[in-house]
Amino acid sequence: MIKPTERRVGYGVAMGYGVTDLFGGGAFAIIGTWLLFFYTTYCGLTVLEASSIFAIARVIDAILSPIMGYITDNFGNTWLGRKFGRRRFFLLLSSPLMFLYALLWLTDMNYWYYLGTYLSIELLSAMVLVPWETLAAEMTNRYEERSRLAGVRMIFSQLGGFLAVSVPGLIMQFTGKDNPFTYTLTGLIFSCVFCLAVFTTWRCTWEAKDVQPEHKFKAEVQRSSGLFNHLKYLILDLISSFRIRAFRLHIIIYIASFTAMDVFGAVFTYYVIYCLGKDAAAVSAWSSVGAFAAIPGTYAFMMLLNKLNLTPSSALRLAYSSIFFVLAFLFIVYYTKTPVPDMVFFGLFILNGVARAGLIYIPWNIYSFIPDIDEMVTQQRREGIFAGVMVLTRKSTVAIAILIIGMVLEEAGFVKGNGIQPESALYAIVTLMTLGTAVLLAISFYVTYPFKLTRETHKVLLKEIARRKLGGKAEDCDAPTRLVIKQLTGYEYDEVWGGEATRRVVGQVNCSRVE
Structure with a gap:
């Protein structure tokens, strides 16, 4: 009988695995680009109310995500886990629940409706992404095949991001630029896509549940049963993950990089509309170009790592340097009031899209090798715990970042639904988007130097x-x-x-x- 980790992972399998990142990348690309704008423009929420929804939902989800990781690590002991897989069972369960996503984009509801629907999507994402993200480490231990899985999933993630910003723009051609039904229809279309994507991954993947430990020495952890004890062990496992040096450095790189992009995305629409005086169609057009460029950009970074043998740290620094240039350009354009042709902006966002692809792909490629490093210390396979910690730390920091953005804009005098903003609000938008993003990326840039995971060291x-x-x-x-x-x-x-x-x-x- 062929063991799961002895199966080969070709591009067909990688595509079946990676297609779920249409949800991981697409759903939150739509949310990051449009939802704050949708809430404050069409739903009657203030910017502080809208940002509090992101903060509350992600804090709650950040607590539940590591629990999800702990559950999937131990779900194989149940009848359902043995029949459907300790990870893959949750993909099958989540597929039809994807239609909850359409409920986000309804107008004329109250604050509690929007909080509840957004919370349901955050919880659904944990139920899908936490177990799914462990599968790359379970399906194969080969560096090239794991890199292929990470690369293909990132291509789908970038494709999802491209569709997220381009589909609303396309629908606007028929519904009009200021019609809230544009976003409602977008939500319904993507709900169907996400449902099919998650089901496809369930059908095309496997997990290493049949592999028994082969080593002659193992760490036998004496643990008691009971709800209280499981909660205690969950907390201990979460804390223990940070004792692994490569994971500590990886978390800093990952959190700072992704939060930087979230900060950029949260205020980019405001920058284009209020600071540059463009409309929502321009946001969609420029974002679409960048998202499309990220698809070949991901493949280019795959080749840099796998064919040219560039180290992950070096490739990350290349991506960061490109984004620094983009931020500096956008900062100078606003403060000097320099007129810039649209074609220059298109070129700028092609560069930004390619660099962003590397920023996203490389940390997730690195993540699949962390459980191997942990095994050298613990003699255990704890993919679920690391996936849970990844979700917990990111969503906690993003929740804080989004809340801070809302507070800063509110304090700066931002007026919801107003076509013209005060000068103080414009300065706040530009500073958050450029300086805030640059500081976070600078932290990641510095941490890449002591990070030593490469193909050779692996x-x-x-x-x-x-x-x-x-x-x-x-x-x-x-x-x-x-x-x-x-x-x-x-x-x-x-x-x-x-x-x-x-x-x-x-x-x-x-x-x-x-x-």
Whole structure:
């Protein structure tokens, strides 16, 4: 019988896996580009009320997402988990629930309706994305195949982003630029797309639930049953994930990069409409060009990593430098009042789209290798916990960032539904979009230097894990391998694989020989 991790992942399988990122990328690209504008323009909400919806929903979801990761790590012990998969069962369950997305885009409802519908979408995203994001690490342990899975999913994510900004613009040609039905129809169309995408992934993927531990030494964690104990172990697992050095650095890169793009996206529509004096059609056109450029941009970064063997850190710095240029250009255009031809803006957003593709693809490519580093320390596979932490940390920081944006705009005198904003509000919009985004990207730029995960170091790591699983002794490990293990895990070699670091990370551990 072929084990799940021995199956090969070609582009057909990768497409079946990656198509769900039409939801991951598309749903929140629409939300990031249009929902705040929709709430404040057509739904009668103030900018502070609208931003509070994002903040409240994401804080609640940030709490539930790691619980989702913990559940999927342990769901294989249930009858449903054994029949449908501990991860994939939730994809099957979520597919028909995608039609909840259409309910976001109705007008003439009250604050509590919009809070409830947005909260339901955040919770649905956790139920889909947390288990789905673990599958790349479960389906294969080959660097090239995991990179292929990450690359193809990012292409679908960028395609979803392209459709998110272009479809509303296309619908505007028939409904008019100021018709709220544009957004209602957009929500309904994408609900159908997301439903089919998630079902396709359920049909085309597998998980490593049939693989039994092959190593002769393992960490046996003594854990009690009961709801209180499960909550305690969940918290301990979440905290322990940050004890892995590569994951700590990765989280900083990931959170700062993605939050920077969220800040940019949240105020970009305001920048174009109020600061440049353009209309919503211009937002759609420029965003569409950037989103379309991100599709070949993702493939280009795949080639940089897989064919030209550029390290993830170097590729990230290339993407950040390009975005710094875009931000500086937009800042100068506003403050100097320089007239710029539309073709220049199109070229600028092509560059931004390609750079953004690298910024998004590379952290998610890196993520699929983190459980391997963790295994060197804990001798366990904890993909669900890492996926949960990724969602928790990002949505917590994004919730804070969006709330701060709302508070700053409110304090600066932003007037909802007004065609002309006071000068103070315009300055706030420009500063948030350029300086706020640049500071977050600068943090990520700096952290890429101590981050040492590459194709070569990953091969060294997997080779050493395989050697230890076959009963290899710690004293037989050579000096270069010991250095790699320390750079990735943050611990001396003698502390991992059942040593002191294992006890610190996992908790109460009994390292014993398995006959």
